[in-house]
Amino acid sequence: MSERIPELSIEQFAEVIRLFDPHMDNYLYVMDLKADFYQISDSAVERFMIPAAAFYDANAKIQSFVYEKDRPLLAAEFELMQSGKRKEHNLHYRWLDRSGKPIWINCRGGIIDDADGQPRYLIGCINETGKKQRADNTSGLLGELELASYIRSNADKAPSGFFMRIGIDDLSSINSSSGTGYGDYILKNVASCISGCLSGNQKLFYLVAGEYMIVDTEGHTSEDAVALYKSIRKRISAFIDAENYKFVFTILAGILEADITTTSYEETMKLSDFTLSKARELGENSFYVFSQKDYEQFLRKNKIKMALYHAVDNNFEGFEAYYQPIVDSKTADLIAAEALMRFFMDYDGETIGIAPFEFIPILEETGLILPVGKWMLEESAAMCSEMQQYIPGFKINVNISYIQVMKSNILKDILEAIKKVQLAPECMGIELTESGYLDTNFHFLRLRNGLKENKIPFIIDDFGTGYSNLHCLSDLSPTYIKIDREFTNKALCNTYDHELMVKIIEMAHSLDLRICVEGIEETEALEEVRRIDADYIQGYLFGRPCGKKEFFEKNVL
Ligand code: C2E
Ligand code: CA
Ligand code: CA
Numbered sequence: 001m002s003e004r005i006p007e008l009s010i011e012q013f014a015e016v017i018r019l020f021d022p023h024m025d026n027y028l029y030v031m032d033l034k035a036d037f038y039q040i041s042d043s044a045v046e047r048f049m050i051p052a053a054a055f056y057d058a059n060a061k062i063q064s065f066v067y068e069k070d071r072p073l074l075a076a077e078f079e080l081m082q083s084g085k086r087k088e089h090n091l092h093y094r095w096l097d098r099s100g101k102p103i104w105i106n107c108r109g110g111i112i113d114d115a116d117g118q119p120r121y122l123i124g125c126i127n128e129t130g131k132k133q134r135a136d137n138t139s140g141l142l143g144e145l146e147l148a149s150y151i152r153s154n155a156d157k158a159p160s161g162f163f164m165r166i167g168i169d170d171l172s173s174i175n176s177s178s179g180t181g182y183g184d185y186i187l188k189n190v191a192s193c194i195s196g197c198l199s200g201n202q203k204l205f206y207l208v209a210g211e212y213m214i215v216d217t218e219g220h221t222s223e224d225a226v227a228l229y230k231s232i233r234k235r236i237s238a239f240i241d242a243e244n245y246k247f248v249f250t251i252l253a254g255i256l257e258a259d260i261t262t263t264s265y266e267e268t269m270k271l272s273d274f275t276l277s278k279a280r281e282l283g284e285n286s287f288y289v290f291s292q293k294d295y296e297q298f299l300r301k302n303k304i305k306m307a308l309y310h311a312v313d314n315n316f317e318g319f320e321a322y323y324q325p326i327v328d329s330k331t332a333d334l335i336a337a338e339a340l341m342r343f344f345m346d347y348d349g350e351t352i353g354i355a356p357f358e359f360i361p362i363l364e365e366t367g368l369i370l371p372v373g374k375w376m377l378e379e380s381a382a383m384c385s386e387m388q389q390y391i392p393g394f395k396i397n398v399n400i401s402y403i404q405v406m407k408s409n410i411l412k413d414i415l416e417a418i419k420k421v422q423l424a425p426e427c428m429g430i431e432l433t434e435s436g437y438l439d440t441n442f443h444f445l446r447l448r449n450g451l452k453e454n455k456i457p458f459i460i461d462d463f464g465t466g467y468s469n470l471h472c473l474s475d476l477s478p479t480y481i482k483i484d485r486e487f488t489n490k491a492l493c494n495t496y497d498h499e500l501m502v503k504i505i506e507m508a509h510s511l512d513l514r515i516c517v518e519g520i521e522e523t524e525a526l527e528e529v530r531r532i533d534a535d536y537i538q539g540y541l542f543g544r545p546c547g548k549k550e551f552f553e554k555n556v557l
Contacts, residue, residue: 004161010030010032010035010037010039010121011203013028013030013039013121014054014530015038015122016028016038017029017030017040017041017237018041018042018196020041020130021041021042021043025125025396026125026126026127026367027040027041027043027044027125028040028041028124028125028126029044029107029109029123029124029125029126030123031058031121031122031123031216032058032120032121033081033082033119033120033121033122034109034118034120035056035059036056036058036059037055037056037058038054038055038056038058038061038062039053039054040053040054040126041053042127042448045091046063046098047097047098047388048095048096048097048098048103049064049095049096049097049098049100049104049131050065051065051066053066056159060197062074062376063075064095065095065096066093066094066095066337067093067095067096067102070093070094070095071554073091074091074093076092077089078434081111081119082119084111084118084119084187086111087110087111087119088109088110088111088132089107089108089109089110089111089124089379090107090108090109090127091106091107091108091124092106092107093105093107094102094230101391102150103128103129104128105126105129106126106127106129107124107125107126108124108125109122109123109124109125109481110122110123110124115543117334119172119217119466120225131230132419134146136206137208138184138187138188138206139187139188139190139191139212140188140191141191141204141205141206142205142206142210143205143206143207144205144206144207144208146205147207147215147265148204149212150203150205150215151215151263151264151265151268152265154217155364160219160221160257160258161215161216161217161218161220161257161258162214162216162221162222162224162225162255162256162257162258163213163214163215163216163218163255163256163258163268163271163272163273164213164214164216164228164229164253164254164255164256165207165211165212165213165224165254165256165273165276166190166194166211166213166214166232166251166253167210167211167212167251167252167253167254167276167279167280168186168187168190168210168249168251169249169252169280169284170249171183171186171209171249172211172384174186174247174249177247178246182246182247186247186249186494187206187210189239190212190236190239190251191204191206191212193232193235193236193239193502194212194214194232194329196235197216197228197231197232198228199218199287199557200215200218200331201216201217201218202214202215202216202218202228203215203217211513212473213272214455216238216453220290221257222255222257222290223424224250224534225253225255225257225289226255226287226289229253229255229287232251232253233251233285236527240341241364242370250284250285252276252280252282252284252285252286252287252308253276253279253286253287253288254272254273254274254276254277254287254290255275255276255287255288255289255290256271256272256281256289257289257290258271271290271295274290274295274298275288275290276288278294278333279329303345303347303360304345304354304358304359304362305362305366307343307345307346307371307524308343308359308362308363308366309366309368311343311345311405312368312371312372316372316375316411318342318343318344318345319341319342319343319372319376320341320342320344320546320547321339321340321341321342321376321379321380321383321547321548322338322339322340322341322342322545322546323337323338323340323383323396323545323546323547323548323551324338324340324538324544324545324546325337325396325538325542325543325551325555326338326395326516326537326538326542327532327533327535327536327537327538327542328536328537329529329533329534329535329536329537330515330530332542334391334394334542334555335391335393335394335395335535335536336394336395336396336429337383337384337387337394337395337396337397337437337551338396338397338399338431338538338545339376339379339380339383339396339397339398339399340356340357340399340545341356341360341372341376341399342545343356343359360401360487361381363401364401364403367403367407369401369403369404370403370404370408371405373401373404373410373413374408374413374417375398376398376399377398377413377414377417377428378417378420380396380398380417380428381396381417381418381421381423381428382420382421383396383548383551384396384421384423384427384428385421385422385423385445386552387552387556388427389422391554391556393427394427395426395428396425396427396428396429397428397429397430397431397456398429398430398431399431399432399458399461400430400431400432402433402435402444403430405432405443405447406441406443410447411447411450411451411454414430414451414456415454418456425454425455425456426455426456426457428457429456429457429458429479430456430457430458430459431459431460431461431482432458432459432460433461433462433463433465433466433468434460434463434465434467434468434472435466435467438472438476439471439472439475439476448476448477452477457479457480458476458477458478459478459479459480459481459482460472460476460478460480460481460482461481461482461484461515462482462484463483463484463487463504464483464484464486464487464488464501465484465486465487470504470507473507473508473511473513474511476514479513479514480508480513480514480515480516480535480536481508481513481514481515481516482515482516482517482518482519482538483501483504483515483516483517483534484518484519485518485519485533485539488501488517488518488519488520488525488529489503489519492525492528497532498506501532502505502532505532505533505534506533509533513529514535514536515533515534515535515536516534516535516536516537516538516539517529517534517536517538517539518538519538519539519540520537520538520539520540520542521539521540521541522541522543523541525539526539526541543555
């Protein structure tokens with residue numbers, strides 16, 4: 001309901017705001033709709049990109065600190081208020097903080113009309129909805145701000161103990177399928193299940209989004225924490241049972257044995273967040289106890305991940321395509337190369353090479369394999385085309401990942417790469433490792449057919465490992481297969497595998513397929529694979545993978 005204009009002037013409103021500001025977490029504001037003037041708490045100016053605590057030209061200037069995507073929403077709201085159609089303002093949208101980061105706010109207020117019944121002032125309050133809370137009314141527990149001050153105040157007196165961060169698995173699906181009311185009901189009951197298991201000096205706090213933190217200052221160890229976690233789980237199962245399995249959920253726990261006197265609040269939050277995400281990786285109903293080694297691996301992985309992002313953003317700086325010779329088994333002539341990706345990065349002030357088995361899974365996980373894989377195709381096609389000046393018909397093999405098959409139009413990328421340098425399609429082979437589902441996968445079959453139509457060789461990599469087996473030979477109809485290094489080595493030293501390899505080669509030949517044997521390091525091994533009639537050979541004996549320049553120098557210049 002709109003109200004009549006009060007006796008206060010805008011200056012007096014401003015004074016009231018100034019008086020309240022030091023005593024509240026929220027921000028107060030008043031806007032004179034007629035004069036297009038805006039006044040807000042000083043603390044909001046410190047926090048957000050607001051030009052000043054008081055300014056004219058309010059309609060336009062407010063938009064400058066509203067997150068771009070939310071500007072139309074706010075403009076429409078102002079229009080409704082100014083025209084008198086809306087008397088209550090309650091909008092959830094984002095403002096930009098001083099660093100330009102969008103921050104969720106809830107802006108509420110009411111319109112006060114002037115003596116003629118025209119909307120004159122909008123007056124109200126803004127609160128940050130993502131802000132850490134002192135207390136959570138749903139769970140009835142103290143919130144993260146209180147946890148921070150508890151840790152700080154115990155810093156010089158508490159003995160060691162543990163932190164246990166508990167998360168409800170899949171709270172968002174509870175909320176979306178049964179409504180937030182039921183979600184809140186679960187949050188509250190989980191809080192009481194946990195509380196019921198705690199002893200005297202163990203304290204429970206509510207963090208955000210279905211996460212709780214137990215702080216033990218009683219000198220208990222991580223084994224005690226695990227026992228506590230199990231008893232909490234039991235109580236929660238009993239609760240789910242009592243609810244007639246209306247919703248089944250599980251809890252996860254990250255456990256951090258810690259000496260509170262040396263662990264800061266920030267450190268605690270960071271490490272406990274890590275423990276909970278590890279528990280989440282382990283799956284439903286899991287717990288994870290902090291290990292320094294795992295944490296260092298996690299930090300290393302993050303460093304590599306950041307460096308990979310940076311490299312992709314900077315024209316693939318740090319990536320390099322290496323090439324390894326593939327020779328004809330009979331003549332030992334160089335006929336092709338396999339392109340192998342390398343990544344170099346700055347690590348603690350030193351440039352180091354990261355092994356493919358370490359960085360390729362990260363590229364796959366982040367989706368960066370799509371741009372980098374495309375770049376590899378282009379580099380390799382260009383290298384092959386240059387090599388053909390020295391060795392006509394020279395071929396290049398490029399590895400592709402199943403992520404590229406599933407999530408990009410890989411055939412288009414391949415065709416573009418060869419077209420760019422006018423490479424004959426027969427000269428670029430695509431290597432892919434079978435992973436157990438290819439023969440029935442739509443994306444793969446489309447690629448396989450596209451390669452066939454365009455006469456691009458398709459090569460099954462790492463044959464003899466994982467999922468690859470004889471059915472690949474007929475079902476996937478490759479152009480040739482590469483026998484894995486481990487399998488080759490086994491075949492060279494035990495008769496069973498030797499016999500198997502002989503039969504595989506015979507069978508492949510009977511199907512008119514060629515065989516490339518990988519991992520040949522010694523001349524004896526070479527003689528043996530020649531005897532059993534392998535077609536192509538790749539291995540350190542004929543050259544290790546190296547950069548393009550070196551490859552040219554060693555092989556043709
Ligand atoms: P892969 O496709 O099986 O590549 C052959 C690996 O065997 C290469 O390891 C190569 O250096 C190594 N190798 C070759 N001959 C010998 C030998 O005689 N002795 C020994 N000990 N090793 C030999 P690398 O370069 O470390 O690559 C590892 C894997 O990373 C590759 O295995 C491939 O699966 C993946 N990879 C490399 N580059 C790419 C790429 O551009 N894209 C994708 N998706 N995966 C790649
Ligand atoms: Ca390969
Ligand atoms: Ca291989």
